[in-house]
Amino acid sequence: MFKKIGGIHIGEYDDHKHISDYKEILDFLSPEYIYVPLVESGSICEVRVNEGAHVDIGDVVAFRTGRFALPVHSSISGTVVSCNKKMWHSSGKMVDCIQIKNDFKETRNEESFKKIENPTPDDIKQLAQSKGIVGLGGSGFPTFVKYNVNKKMDYVILNGAECEPFITADYRLMIENAKEILKGLEYIMKAVDAKSGVVAIKKNKTEAIQAINNAITELYLKNVKVLELKDEYPAGYEKYIVQRVTNKTYKALPAEVGCVVNNVSTAFAMYEAVELGKPLIERVVTFTGYGLNNPRNVRIKIGTNVSEVIEKIGSYNTKYNDLFLITGGPMTGATMYSDNVCINRAMGCVLVLPKHEEKATEPCLGCGKCSAICPMNLTPTEIKRVFTIKDTKLLEALKPNKCIQCGLCSYVCPSRIDLTEAVGKAKAFVMKR
Amino acid sequence: MSDRKFILAKGPYIRRADFGKLNTKTMMRDIIIALMPLMLFAWIKNGILPLANGTDGTNFYTMIRPLLFIILGGGSAYLFEALWYLFFLKEEKIDKNIVKIKPFKKAWDTYGIIPGLMLAMILPVNTPIWVMLLGTLFAIWIGKMIFGGFGYNLFNPALVGYIFVMTAFYGVISGNGGYLNPSETVDIVSGATPLADFKNVLSGAETLESVISTHGGSLWKFFLGIRSGSLAETSALLCIVAYVYLVIKDVIDWKMPLAYVGTVFVISYIVGAFTGYASTLKFALFNVLNGGVMFAAVFMVTEPVTNPRNDFAKIIYAIFIGILTITLRFLSDMPEGASTAILFMNMFTPLMDVSCAKLRVQESLKKRIIGYGIYVLIALAITVFVILKLTL
16 A cells, blocks of 8 residues: 655754854864774675785775675775775774875875766766675665666666755755765766766755756756755655655655665766765765764764874863764764774764653553554554564564664654664564575 | 673564654643643633623632633642552563562652543533542543453543443533533523534424523534533544644554544434434534544544454444444433444444455455444444434
8 A cells, every 4th residue: 555654743942953164174184093894884895905915095805795796995095904804884893994094195096086078878887886886875785786777767866865864965065065966976877877866865954955956957957856854753764755856655766666776975976086086085984973073074084093082183072971882873873882983984974962861661652653654564562562572474574674764653653662673683583584 | 702691682673663653652642732722721711701791600619610620630630649559450461570669659650640531521510529539540540450451451541431421420421511611601591502403403403593592592612622522532623733733642542532433424324314304414424523423533443451452443443433422312311422332332343353354355356344233233234223312
């Protein structure tokens, strides 16, 4: 049955974007060390360098194996210190990393920075792979896979919704680099032979909409328009945006209904890759939260240690003793035990929050707000109950595997029950069988 | 490399409940706030006005009694809940630790007061206070605490107490004056409440117009709540005010009261059409405005603990209560149908939750139509049964 995916309006000041959205992006491109994690989205990466070797910017230091092979480039020049340095990773585990010490000489591997004049669609697809472009919105899904479609696409949709509270990286990027983003969009449209392009932005982000609209007139783009989304969470959910644009739903991939969905920062990376020949070595990360003295967006080299950036932008707020360090947004992110976390390609936000007053969980009131809010039509309370009594057959009928773990059920629960966690466990249990 | 350590937790890290906007406490507070105008109206109508009009037999005690009655209802319910914690449930488990319960604080945190207030509000005006106290004891202990307290009760505690009082002490209550407050005793000669007289309409002994004229003269008065009935559920207008307030505060689901009242309206119109009132809406409006329909729609049908959690099940549940209300009202001996209908449907809440949770994620359209079709068929069958029973 067709149902419009709904969401919830997280108030103007409850979404906490105002603490970082007015500050310009700060460049911090000279870290002392970088750490290249040898795991990406669950796939193992092969090491391509030896300890002690010298690397230039753009050297391929690791190669992602598996179905979606993709190179990982070094973002600085220097010497490889270690190939199995343990670092915290945004998955919440410690992983092996290649540790590279910066020599601050900024020498480039010109082979990796090679660009193609007047690229054909196939060239662009090729570049998306060889420059190591992945989805920068948080998934880390290799971008070239999305472009390898057999049929003609109708739309290329740039997702600039950034619906999670606190995060403002895409918002700042749209204001400061609107033209570059649209040029990137043009390349993507060329690659998949799409008729029109759409930039989806939440309607309360007027400055970003203004900037994109100005850039559209400046570049004379006739077939690109801005789609204003409702100010709600999860407005940036891929299915939701595709539904808004095409009025169609799909099962697994948006290509089924003729859409390619990319994040705006991915489009920016595509622009850099095609126009400047630059591999994916930099990205904008939001450092925000009330535990920081100076929350803001920072353009960093991929692989930088989080603690180094936080030192650089003004350290932690000394008012609070107990802090959470969260990689990713406040709804879906994971807490870290230490701030020695390597920033991987898919990480868009580091959130430092003071520990809030621990309030006891109350019994389920039965108000049904979790079920009313669920974008996937699940009934979290039932799933939690059935999972506790381990009724496997019934649990499968309730389809916890459809959960997208947006965190809304826990967010709205008036009794503060950890429903998202419970459904997540049930999902893992069902998927394993 | 820094060596600062951080705390680990599970997401999401921001909760709406923590902003103080919508958590269990504010929801329960809002329900009490929504009840207040109704309490005030009950006090003015049943206590202050008879004294001000100088009706025979009124004094300061009859003036204060309605308010005292409601406050005692809430207070005694709180006390009985605390007593249960004092005697029977001394410890509880929080995060695998056994913690000793502080009875009076715990009873406050589990909102023992609300079922008591509601029970006092839906009892007849002249219920002796000792009967009401027995009712709250039964409501809290049997209706709520025996299941494990707040959040675990299967049946609406206030209605459990109500049914207990009405079956065990109906004679005592009517002997004490029943539904009529001092001024109504003077005005109304026959019968008690409009709904009690409504039985005569169904049997053909009286016309609807004559019943309405005995009890005030117009449906407009019923809407404002100037009619004989239970203590605080008479005013449809104030129930609508409470409904708007609770919907704005996002405490209750806006669809449920509408589905319930709408069903009562539609079914009673259909039944009315078969019994000779096809050209007028009066028959249907009479049924919506009388008895506890409006009060039940806002406060009882939407009672969070005992209604289904699933979005779709909620509406089916409300529609079924509507059908059963009419069924019980027209076919049973008791004047009021809403309370029994709600208790009856409470029983099916877990079943509807599971079946609708499954149907909601069912991908095959055919299975989904069959699933919802079963509900529709049952609803139609009951309606047809009522109509046949009344007309044949």
